[in-house]
Amino acid sequence: SYELTQPSSVSVSPGQTARITCSGDVLAKKYVRWFQQKPGQAPVLLIYKDSERPSGIPDRFSGSTSGSTVTLTISGAQVEDEADYYCYSATDNNLRVFGGGTKLTVL
């Protein structure tokens, strides 16, 4: 089975840089997408194709990749960025998989 591994939690102070990693063998071959989910809300796409940002997403959100690990970087994290973050990727057989999610605390 395909697995994407994320840290369960990350904590930063406001204004600091938050980095959330996502690891999995499939990521060496497949693109990743990142989502933000706040309580009671549907997920919001932050990044697709590893590092592309949809319109309307602040440029403090960026994505990078190195081998089988991808990283979502939030530069100058704000209190409003406190949320759960999920990575998402295709698999070899063209299914999809989510990472387990990372709870970001900004305080």
Place this chain on the structure above:
Amino acid sequence: QVQLVQSGSELKKPGASVKVSCKASGYTFTDYAVIWVRQAPGQGLEWMGWINTNTGIPTYAQDFTGRFVFSLDRSVSTAYLQISSLKADDTALYYCAREENYYHGSGPVDYWGQGTLVTVSS
């Protein structure tokens, strides 16, 4: 504007069935795949599968074969998720979303429904 609007919350007894709808508007329905995602209470996102809106062919994740059925009505730009023989651990929020360029595996998943809460309880 693009919208995916899902049907309302459902309360069902164990063993019953439920059908969740996801109505798309603001874009050409057949230009995007529809994916289904489950989120159990307090848990993460779980990819259930997708349906090709051109062919109507569904594909299911391993944990969602048998009792789960995806379907379409292209005449009203609506996708459906039907779950039969409901169990207590089917209690979850179910989301639909559109995915661009599904076969390339890189396109945005940029619009989501608001989620449908299915509660299974006797």
